[in-house]
Amino acid sequence: MLHEDITHKIIGCAMKVHNTLGCGFPEVIYQKAPAIEMGKQGLKFKREMVMTIYYDGIDIGTRRVDFFVEDKIMVELKAFSRLDDSHLAQAINY
Secondary structure, three states, rough: OOOHHHHHHHHHHHHHHHHHOOOOOOOOHHHHHHHHHHHHHOOOOOEEEEEEEEOOEEEEEEEEEEEEEEEOOEEEEOOOOOOOOOHHHHHHHH
């Protein structure tokens, strides 16, 4: 798998946060805790990174991704008990 070592660390961080905090907090809380864990793992990341959206080579706006890790992997956090197709579409669009 491409970037398997980085992905493994990110998932480990997410699981530690989930096991420690559980569910029920707003998304902003779940953004702060993984930043702490990823720092402990030595992962370089940017939070709330602005990404430009292009259509036919023309800049048509921006979006923010929760984390951009090691300049390779985008991480989008969701604080929902159930994901729907719109959440998947958002992640794919990034």
